[in-house]
Amino acid sequence: MSEPVQAQEPLHAEEATEINADVDIAPADVGVPVVPEGERLLEVDAVTLRFGGVVALNEVSFHINKGEILGLIGPNGAGKTTCFNVMTGVYQPTSGSVRYLGEPLGKRKKFEITKLGIARTFQNIRLFANMTALENVLVGVDAHHTTGVGSAMFRLPKHRREEAEGYERAMELLTFMGLERKADELARNLPYGDQRRLEIARALATSPQLLCLDEPAAGFNPAEKAKLMELIRTIRDQGYTVLLIEHDMKLVMGVTDRIVVLEFGRKIAEGSPAEIRDNPAVVAAYLGVDEDAS
Amino acid sequence: MSTATPAAGSAATTRRPSFRNRVSSLPKGVKIALWVLFAIFLFLLPMLNIPFVTTEGSDFGGVLFTVSTYVLVALGLNIVVGYAGLLDLGYVGFYAIGAYTVGVLSSQHANLSWIVVVPIAIAAAMVSGVILGAPTLRVRGDYLAIVTLGFGEIVRLCLVNSQWLNGAQGISDIPKPPSAPLFEVPSLDWSGGAPVVDLGTTSTFLKFGITDFVPYYWLGLVVIGLVLVFDILVKNSRVGRAWEATREDEDAAELMGVPTFRFKLLAFALGAAIGGLSGALFATKAGFISPDNFVLLLSILFLAAVVVGGAGNRWGVIVGAIVVGYFPERFRDFADFRVLVFGLALMLLAIFRPQGLLPPRRTVRAKRADEREAVLEEGEPNV
Numbered sequence: 001m002s003e004p005v006q007a008q009e010p011l012h013a014e015e016a017t018e019i020n021a022d023v024d025i026a027p028a029d030v031g032v033p034v035v036p037e038g039e040r041l042l043e044v045d046a047v048t049l050r051f052g053g054v055v056a057l058n059e060v061s062f063h064i065n066k067g068e069i070l071g072l073i074g075p076n077g078a079g080k081t082t083c084f085n086v087m088t089g090v091y092q093p094t095s096g097s098v099r100y101l102g103e104p105l106g107k108r109k110k111f112e113i114t115k116l117g118i119a120r121t122f123q124n125i126r127l128f129a130n131m132t133a134l135e136n137v138l139v140g141v142d143a144h145h146t147t148g149v150g151s152a153m154f155r156l157p158k159h160r161r162e163e164a165e166g167y168e169r170a171m172e173l174l175t176f177m178g179l180e181r182k183a184d185e186l187a188r189n190l191p192y193g194d195q196r197r198l199e200i201a202r203a204l205a206t207s208p209q210l211l212c213l214d215e216p217a218a219g220f221n222p223a224e225k226a227k228l229m230e231l232i233r234t235i236r237d238q239g240y241t242v243l244l245i246e247h248d249m250k251l252v253m254g255v256t257d258r259i260v261v262l263e264f265g266r267k268i269a270e271g272s273p274a275e276i277r278d279n280p281a282v283v284a285a286y287l288g289v290d291e292d293a294s
Numbered sequence: 295m296s297t298a299t300p301a302a303g304s305a306a307t308t309r310r311p312s313f314r315n316r317v318s319s320l321p322k323g324v325k326i327a328l329w330v331l332f333a334i335f336l337f338l339l340p341m342l343n344i345p346f347v348t349t350e351g352s353d354f355g356g357v358l359f360t361v362s363t364y365v366l367v368a369l370g371l372n373i374v375v376g377y378a379g380l381l382d383l384g385y386v387g388f389y390a391i392g393a394y395t396v397g398v399l400s401s402q403h404a405n406l407s408w409i410v411v412v413p414i415a416i417a418a419a420m421v422s423g424v425i426l427g428a429p430t431l432r433v434r435g436d437y438l439a440i441v442t443l444g445f446g447e448i449v450r451l452c453l454v455n456s457q458w459l460n461g462a463q464g465i466s467d468i469p470k471p472p473s474a475p476l477f478e479v480p481s482l483d484w485s486g487g488a489p490v491v492d493l494g495t496t497s498t499f500l501k502f503g504i505t506d507f508v509p510y511y512w513l514g515l516v517v518i519g520l521v522l523v524f525d526i527l528v529k530n531s532r533v534g535r536a537w538e539a540t541r542e543d544e545d546a547a548e549l550m551g552v553p554t555f556r557f558k559l560l561a562f563a564l565g566a567a568i569g570g571l572s573g574a575l576f577a578t579k580a581g582f583i584s585p586d587n588f589v590l591l592l593s594i595l596f597l598a599a600v601v602v603g604g605a606g607n608r609w610g611v612i613v614g615a616i617v618v619g620y621f622p623e624r625f626r627d628f629a630d631f632r633v634l635v636f637g638l639a640l641m642l643l644a645i646f647r648p649q650g651l652l653p654p655r656r657t658v659r660a661k662r663a664d665e666r667e668a669v670l671e672e673g674e675p676n677v
Contacts, residue, residue, distance in 0.1 A: 088549055114551035128542035131535070139539045142532045143551025149560065152531035153524060159531060166532075206551050 017178040017194055019231055025176045026239045027207035028169065030144045032117045033101060035066040035209065040102075041241055042118070042210055047086055047096035049079075049265075056082045058265040059096070064210065069232060069242045071256035071273075073249070075285055078262040080245045081123055084212055087243075088120050089113040100210075114143055119208035121199045123215045123245075129188035133179055133198050136187050137170040140205025173201040193224060197231075204235070211235065212243045217251060229255040249286070253277060261285065336515055340508045341481040341497065342489075349623050355497070355508035357623045359579055362514030363572045364619030368599040368611040369521050370568025375597070376606035376654070377534065378561035379541025380431070381439040384446025385596050387426075388419045388566040390453065390588035392573030395419070397465035397583050403458075408471040412574045419570020420563045427562035431555060434544070446593050453585040464584025468577050470502040471513070479508075502578075510579040517575065521568055525608055528564075537561055602643050604650025613651050 035041050042064045049057040057079045064070050072080050085091045087098055089110040097104040105113060119140070128136050145166065151159040174180045177197040182190060187198060196216055203211055213232070217225045225248065232255055236242050246252045252259060253273040261269040261276060263285045269276055276282055320328070340355045348354045367389060374382045395415035399406045406414075430441045454462050475498045483492035497508040528534060536557045539547035548554050577583050595618050603614020621639065625632040643651070 090545075090549075109553075110545075110548040111551045111553045114549060120549060122546065126543050126546040128539050128546070130542055131538055135535055135538070139535050139547065139552065140550050142535060145532050147532040149528055149533055149564070152528045152533050155527065162532065202550060 017197065019178045019197075019227075019234065020175055021234045023172055023176040024238070025173055025204060025235075027117075027204075027209065028144070030115070030117070030207045032115075032209060035101065037067045039066050040064070041066045041100070042087070043099040044083070044087070045097050045099060047083075047093045047098065049082060049086060049091055050094045055265050057086065057093070060262065060265070060267050061096075062260045062267060062270060064241060064243055066209070066241050067236065067239075068257040069236050069244060069255055071252040071259040072243060072245045072262065073247070073252055073259060073276075074262035077264075079265040080262055081214055082265075083262065084120060084214055084243075084245065087212065088118055111143070114206055114208075117207070117209035118212065119203035119206045119210070120212040121196075121203050121214055121216060123218065125195050125199055127187040127195055127199055127202070130186060132184050132186055133174060133190065133194075134167075134170055134183040136198060136202050137173050137205045138166050140202040141166040141169050143206040170205060173205055174198075177201045192219060196220075196228075200231075200235075204240070208240065210241045210243060212245075214245045215247065216244070217246060217248060225251050333515075333519075337512060338479075340511060341479055343482050343484055345484050349626065352623055352626060353507060355506060355511055356579075357620065359507050359511040359514055360623065361616055361619035362511055362518060363576050364596070364599055364615040365518055365612050366514065366521060366572040366575070367569055367596050368603065368615035368618075369518070369525060369608060370565045370572065371596050371600050372605065372608060372611040373525070373537075373561050373568070374565035375600050376611065377529065377537040377541065378558055379537075380558060380561065381435065382442045382562075382565070383439050383593055383597065384426075384442035384444065384449070385565070385569055386588050386590070386593040387442075387446040387449035388423060388569035389573035389576070389592070389596075390449050390585075391422050391566075392416065392419045392570030393577035393583050393587070394453065394459060394465070394573075395570070396574045396577040397468050398459065401468045402460060402465045405469075408469060408578065412571070412578075415574040416567045416571050419573070420567040422570075423563040423566025424559060426566075427559045431558045431562065443590075443593075446588075446590060450585050450588050450590075453588070462585055464582060464586075466582040468581050468583070470504075470581070471578060473501040473503075473509075475499070475501040504581065507579060510575070514575060517571065521571075522608065529608075533557070533560070598640060602640065602650060604653040606654035607650070607652050610650050610652030610654065617651070 040063050044060055044062050047057050047060050048055065060079070060083065062070075072083065074080055082091070086093050087105075089105065089108055089112075092107065097106075099105070100113075100116060100118065108116070128139065131139070142162075145162045147159045147162050150156070171180060171183065174183050177200070179190075179194055179198060179201065182194060187195065190198060196219075200211075200213065200216065203213075216232075217228050220228060229251055232242055232244065244252065244256060253276075256273060259269075259271065259273055259276045260267060261279075261282050263281075268281045268285060269279045271279070340358055343354070349357045367385065370388075371382065371385050374380050374385075392415045395418040396408075396411050398404070399411045399414060400408065426442070426445050430438060430445075433441060453459055459465070478496040478498050480491050480493045481495045481497070482489040483495070484490075497506050500509050500512070502509050502513075529537075536547070536552045536554075539550065539552050540554045540557055544554050576587075580587070599615040599618040600611045601614070602617055603612065604610030617639075622632050622636050625635055628635060647653075
């Protein structure tokens, strides 16, 4: 069991990871009907979610159109992540429904919703820490694979084909994210920014129609944030629809097509970035109301 | 280890340091030759009578067979604990079900032949794994450990109290596998200080008798080889990745499209099947089984083998199983103190090798990366 000497990259590379925007990472055809550009992809319809006496979401309704970048913003505790959780099947709404591709998600399991084309990242990074970057992405690609013990045991053609396809798509995604040279690093050993990008790559690997990013810029400095916004735009241009939760208003204004604002579990505004910026309710939610002036 | 996947095949061009390279970077022919030599050495081990290694007090062939059942059990339990991350404290239950299936179908209530009975024993253990897993795999972590602990004890108590299974008296006269005596293998005699071929003491290939346990050991080795190949092929596929993802973060895995419950159940069933196979081999060699053979302590020893070796690394758990199975027999001279010595050895291991003797690649690599990180954080002296 000798260890061959490997040329080793420094863990925290001096140069920032650059994305390769020209790598084709368009969603693979996974048998889910593709919605035409501009049509409604997902509709949140009067969703209410109660935890005991706490109303986490109160009659929230909005929709996401195919091909847009929708921002979901609001102060801390407004219910943004809860909204994500309802959309990805983690919670069942107390009332109301989430319609995706025209059909209610109903009681579908989390992995079934992922297979239908909704993928997400997490506010606090939740990679498979002790697996390599490549393996993390492969798990995402595997979502649409069906190799079982039998095919794996006898190395049937299905296994070979799926492994080859999966490896190719995973490496494309890693290359797109500029992580191809770190494919064999354990996820936990990647620098923070790379972990964030790897999580997005893993979500993209499931070939989603809708990519939900939960505060992808948390912990980034302004330069990194700007790069991330560029990345999100590139991802959209490659054929994905993006739902973005973000705190940083400047950033959200710069990248989104439309914005939905939540406060205390209620939707208080919806519109283009310019409309949201001038909306008094939003300003009040974020800055507070000046009592003397009122 | 020559099961190149398409991924590994295209790896050379993309500078992907495959972990297979770690086994050795020797040419393929040399590697195969080394493996063959190693296999021959293992097969001849009981004949070589190597001084100090060979147990004095008890029959070495029998000890080696016991070790081989431990190795088999450890490989099975490694799928459950090491790959899928499910803590199973009742693994002896499956071992017992495998053994008793053989006992019931070949001695107690029927006279089916060994060849037929062993696959049935594997299937029975697998079905019991599914029956236990389907309701219990919905609980996690500590809770699962407690439920499985209960399962192991329930199986034993059922054996003790069932008249149909002959209760505490157990089942005897379990028939041997069919023999085909072809040739005799002589052993070495070291009594003169140098090895001399002793044609008087031989083992017959292949005669499953009641005095010479070496053929059972050979059988165990072959089965271990088959299970290892199975393990390598399945681990290095979508199934293995799904297990690892589930172990790392069950919720995230589910949200990445892994049907975690299904894969946990699969791990449980496969682990149980291998445990049942091991129990079946044990019953075959022993010829007599009773509920006393399947006590809780055995579950703990099995788990100790996996943890001591390094959960998640198949080679590690094999070493762990050898440690747990062999050392108590080797130090039989110390009588009751051997358990004390064994416990002390386990404690020392826990202190000095908390990740196991051969930790899985993930911990080896993580450590190496941590070291590099430490160097980087200290900074270059010339900057």
